[in-house]
Amino acid sequence: MKKLTKENIQFIDNYLKNSDVIFDDIRMEMVDHVATAVETEISNGDLRDFYYIFKEYMVENKKQLLDNNKKFIRKSTYKVGQIMLKNTFSIKGLAVLFILSISLYFSHKFLNITSLYRVLGYTPFLLILLTFFGIKLYKVNRKPLKFSAINQLSIYAVAIYQIYNFLFNPFFFNIDKELAYGNISLVGLIVLLFIACIFTLTAFQLSNYYTKKYQKILDC
């Protein structure tokens, strides 16, 4: 079977990138599919130039490919949520919740409450910030690739940040007033810290998954 050149493959890749297939994990599979379809056409005796065969294929299949792209992105968002939920009820997740609850409960009893809230109130924000810097560093060290599930994490990060703002935010809230709610504030803080820990755990699991599966691209 006649194989397409590197330039032909690059052309397909650029075409799909310009058609809003922005995530590398999705585009990589589409490029291979389109390239194999064009190669099969050439092998079946089509003597026209690559660009004509490619154009004809895209006229017939572009809508389907782009629909597939949207479906994949939706699935990635759902997948991230599913992993976070799975982590929440995993042994690791429940152990984190247990340790957080015990340590905060005793800290709340014996330490200066205002200082405790001042320090811990920033923790979810810092955890999310550190996760993003961690992922950024991971990308800079290799190639600036965009993976769908890692990108969709940002939706959850925004959601957690909004809950954080709503429940407890030492940047804007009057801590003394908040402390009047006593145990409710403490439970809110534990829940928030727990969600932030689950988010960080999920982010690192996804980074590991992509590093393991897409090592070939990262090393290119």
Place this chain on the structure above:
Amino acid sequence: MGNQKLYKGSLNTIILKLLGENIKMYGYEITQKVKQITEGELNITEGALYPALHKLEADGLLDVEVLKVDNRLRKYYMLTEKGTKETANKLSELESYLKTMQTFIDPKFSLG
């Protein structure tokens, strides 16, 4: 071309069965294999195949391997241990479904 809607519910079973027989396959290969086996009767589109493959992967029934082939990267799908067990279940479900349908289509045949 037949009624593609009738085949839709069996797409996962078809994919699992093919992967059970071929160790590892990539998307385009699956579409061509199905076309070849059914002599063009069943044509799986990209819009149906890839979401199904990704769902099976998310459910832990398939594992993926990315390899560099002919100037590009190719994603191969293969059955996991859970996927192998599920293939047997799905095939037996499909067989039972076909038997039931047969009793509606040709009651005499089913009695015999």
